[in-house]
Amino acid sequence: MTVFDGEMREFLRVVLVAFAGGVGWVTVYALGLVGVSAARRGGGRRAVGWVLAVVCFLVAVAGVVVGLRLMLAGRRGLE
Amino acid sequence: MDTGPLLLTVVVAAALVFAFTNGFHDAANAVATSVATGALRPYAAVGLSAVLNFAGAFLSLKVAATVAEGIVDSRVITLPVVFAGLMGGMLWNLVTWYLGMPSSSSHALVGGLVGTAFVAVGASAVKGMGVVSVVLLPALLSPVAAALVAGAGSWVVRWVTRGVPAGMRERGFRAGQIGSASLVALAHGANDAQKTMGVIMLALVTGGAVGAGEAPAGWVVVSSAAAMAAGTFFGGWRIVRTVGWGLVRIRGAEGFTAESGTAALVLVASDSGFPLSTTQVCCGSVVGAGIHQGVSRVRWRVVAELAGVWLVTLPGAAALGALVWWGARWVGGMQGVGLMFVLVLVAAFWFYVAADLRPVNASNVNAERVGRRMKWEEA
Numbered sequence: 001m002t003v004f005d006g007e008m009r010e011f012l013r014v015v016l017v018a019f020a021g022g023v024g025w026v027t028v029y030a031l032g033l034v035g036v037s038a039a040r041r042g043g044g045r046r047a048v049g050w051v052l053a054v055v056c057f058l059v060a061v062a063g064v065v066v067g068l069r070l071m072l073a074g075r076r077g078l079e
Numbered sequence: 080m081d082t083g084p085l086l087l088t089v090v091v092a093a094a095l096v097f098a099f100t101n102g103f104h105d106a107a108n109a110v111a112t113s114v115a116t117g118a119l120r121p122y123a124a125v126g127l128s129a130v131l132n133f134a135g136a137f138l139s140l141k142v143a144a145t146v147a148e149g150i151v152d153s154r155v156i157t158l159p160v161v162f163a164g165l166m167g168g169m170l171w172n173l174v175t176w177y178l179g180m181p182s183s184s185s186h187a188l189v190g191g192l193v194g195t196a197f198v199a200v201g202a203s204a205v206k207g208m209g210v211v212s213v214v215l216l217p218a219l220l221s222p223v224a225a226a227l228v229a230g231a232g233s234w235v236v237r238w239v240t241r242g243v244p245a246g247m248r249e250r251g252f253r254a255g256q257i258g259s260a261s262l263v264a265l266a267h268g269a270n271d272a273q274k275t276m277g278v279i280m281l282a283l284v285t286g287g288a289v290g291a292g293e294a295p296a297g298w299v300v301v302s303s304a305a306a307m308a309a310g311t312f313f314g315g316w317r318i319v320r321t322v323g324w325g326l327v328r329i330r331g332a333e334g335f336t337a338e339s340g341t342a343a344l345v346l347v348a349s350d351s352g353f354p355l356s357t358t359q360v361c362c363g364s365v366v367g368a369g370i371h372q373g374v375s376r377v378r379w380r381v382v383a384e385l386a387g388v389w390l391v392t393l394p395g396a397a398a399l400g401a402l403v404w405w406g407a408r409w410v411g412g413m414q415g416v417g418l419m420f421v422l423v424l425v426a427a428f429w430f431y432v433a434a435d436l437r438p439v440n441a442s443n444v445n446a447e448r449v450g451r452r453m454k455w456e457e458a
């Protein structure tokens with residue numbers, strides 16, 4: 001295996017991780033919006049809607065925090 | 080008289096001026112879609128972006144290591160070569176900013192360094208494999224990858240929120256854009272500020288001030304981050320307009336997915352040490368999200384113009400860097416470097432004045448564009 005292969009394999013890994021992270025993040029946020037929409041409509045789904053919205057928005061924020069913490073951990077390894 | 084320390088100071092100053100133009104030129108990456116959809120007011124957008132650009136610079140150091148060690152051979156190049164490379168990249172940024180074309184500041188920097196090293200020392204000074212594998216191939220693939228991420232994200236978002244009323248959907252995603260734009264600004268700071276750190280480290284190694292392989296000192300990180308954040312705060316509105324309105328008329332959901340796709344790709348790439356072009360990723364994401372609205376909604380003529388500019392960025396910046404190097408060598412010594420620095424700053428002022436004759440600023444950044452590239456209708 002050449003260095004060239006190694007870099008390209010790493011780049012493909014970057015794309016795959018970004019795809020999963022990016023699409024996953026917007027999906028979770030969109031589900032949160034669905035929850036807010038259901039909660040605002042009222043009726044029997046009101047409570048379920050709020051729970052879905054809160055859980056999804058918390059997961060979205062947690063995803064960002066975990067990602068940034070992983071980056072910071074990698075930086076400390078270089079210092 | 081030993082002019083080494085003075086020369087090193089001038090090169091570091093040149094790197095910080097480049098970082099300022101980088102922030103100025105690339106402000107669009109984080110703010111364009113948010114400003115276009117009305118999620119953020121223009122000055123709020125660049126203010127938020129500047130603060131997060133600064134913070135993002137502290138997230139990672141891997142890209143700095145790649146730029147310092149993976150592009151040109153620090154053992155054979157000299158400080159005037161690093162200086163001329165920086166000036167080549169900066170001049171390219173100014174030309175493309177004047178034209179309102181979102182070209183890659185990263186490729187301008189790499190092109191300037193490679194071109195100058197090539198004419199000054201020869202092919203042996205350029206790490207060809209590094210340039211191809213870490214810069215060129217990712218440059219070709221990253222806009223496509225960004226379009227895929229944003230396109231898939233837009234499709235999923237549309238399907239998931241199909242039952243949400245249109246008004247609530249638009250408001251919800253505009254609110255989300257504040258978060259996604261913040262992430263792009265953070266990602267831009269993480270990736271692009273490191274390129275300046277990398278060049279300053281290259282200059283410090285070349286000048287013998289630090290050893291090869293050392294991590295950037297605190298002042299290098301802080302000064303690079305501050306210079307880029309200041310540039311971002313001034314906002315390159317001409318490019319913001321092209322990215323926000325020129326490629327496709329974007330709405331809240333597409334703006335949110337485009338920004339999220341950009342942030343995800345640039346942050347992961349920064350963590351892996353790839354000096355991706357945030358601009359190319361951002362434009363690819365906007366087009367990917369735009370295709371989701373319908374292929375005909377994308378202004379393919381502008382996309383083709385962008386692709387053309389991207390293709391000539393490396394050779395263009397390389398040629399400008401080589402010109403600056405020849406100029407500095409012709410005059411000779413410290414005087415040559417100083418004179419070229421002054422001339423480039425005069426050129427920068429000229430571009431600023433010329434652009435001011437047909438201003439694009441926070442007040443008219445969202446005005447309808449008419450015709451092709453620079454034919455804007457004033458607000």
